[in-house]
Amino acid sequence: MDLFTVTMPSNHDESLQMLRDSLAKHVNADLHKLKPSAQAVVEFHIEGPLRIRCEASAAAFQLKADGPAVYKAAAHVIADYVISELEPQLLSAIIRKKYKNNPSMDAAIIEKYCYELLHGKEWESLGSRFHEADRTRRRNKVADELEKHLLEDTVLNIGGFLAFRLLPYRNELTDIVEYALDEYVLDKQYQEFISLLKYFVQLQESKVPIVHLLHKGGHEFTLYNESFQTLDPKPPADRLVAEMLETEMNIEDMVISSLISVSPKQITVHTRNPDMQVIRTIETIFDGRVNVCVKCSSCASTLDEWIQP
Incomplete structure (x- = not known):
């Protein structure tokens, strides 16, 4: 019984095997918690360069009883992939679109500020557990939407899903870009100020x-x-x-x-x-x-x- 198929973004074929293995591991692990005596009851097959098909392989599998656990586990695995692999590209795309008519903005530097806001210096005083908690919050936001989609539809195109179904998450990334821009401008002004002081001291x-x-x-x-x-x-x-x-x-x-x-x-x-x-x-x-x-x-x-x- 085919449960669903997942299509990767066109430039992420190198992640296909990694995502397939992670889905097989975590989805079956969650199913085994429900049915400890069962063998692997779902299989994930790579079809073509960008597609993964999920198939129920055991006679004991019951869609009504076991399907929700499969969809929930798969949603969290795919959400992890989105946060770790696609989030930097999403931020980059937002920056390019938002400031395409402003050549004075250095996109690479703003991307660096975004990374530091999500993973770096802003969390140093709070500790790693707060950084992980924020990452988990973003992952859960994506996973909730993915789970709803898989319960309704057997076809998941990750690229299209990100473009049309994850507006709250994309809005949050846009807020991060705007905050990073504010940090960039303030730091640039401060560096100009320091340069003026250095010039004055030399005189x-x-x-x-x-x-x-x-x-x-x-x-x-x-x-x-x-x-x-x-x-x-x-x-x-x-x-x-x-x-x-x-x-x-x-x-x-x-x-x-x-x-x-x-x-x-x-x-x-x-x-x-x-x-x-x-x-x-x-x-x-x-x-x-x-x-x-x-x-x-x-x-x-x-x-x-x-x-x-």
């Missing part, structure tokens, strides 16, 4: 030979002179730069304003986190003037006291 005359910047942890920094006496710098004298810093800088980056006002010839940053974003930004703005220390005789005991293990 400045040095006021002091060296300053020490001690990173206490988190976003806490303290500025010292060459004798390790605390510095209390005034705002930058240049009005334009002062206004730029006030409107553009993040709270944790205000240490840059202090460094610009002091205008040192050399900066030694004492930190246990040399890869922190604000430290990399300081290195960019004060190009060639920055030395990063992770543990020297001047700061070792102080940092060990401040930073909790």
Whole structure:
């Protein structure tokens, strides 16, 4: 008894065997939970370059009783395929369509921002279980629609299904693209702002030979002179730069304003986190003037006291 057929997108023939094997494994595993003594009761056959046919092969199979379990398991397997294999292409297609008349938009960079939103830096502070939970939510959204379709129709064309039946999911991907674009524009503006600061710093005359910047942890920094006496710098004298810093800088980056006002010839940053974003930004703005220390005789005991293990 033929149950349904699945047709892959035209450019995904290399995934045909992988999807067929996954369907056979997971669908029969779920059926065996219902009928522990049964052998494999459904088979999946590759037909042509892009098609998989599902067939009930055991006499004990009853469509009314066993069909829903087959459709539900198959829907989740195909949804996994959509999320892992097709989602990046869907995002790329949305970006190309949305910004085809805007040549200033770098599609590859926006795709990278989308990937980071779905898989990367946005989840770092929350932990992997939140990332997996969000992926599962998207998969379940797709699986629910797939299951409804398989209960109603014996033919599933994945490409057509994505185009016409998954509007809520596609709308969510469109929202992700728009959010990624906002992040891209903000980051681009910030990089332009950093370039302006770097240019201004290069024009400045040095006021002091060296300053020490001690990173206490988190976003806490303290500025010292060459004798390790605390510095209390005034705002930058240049009005334009002062206004730029006030409107553009993040709270944790205000240490840059202090460094610009002091205008040192050399900066030694004492930190246990040399890869922190604000430290990399300081290195960019004060190009060639920055030395990063992770543990020297001047700061070792102080940092060990401040930073909790």
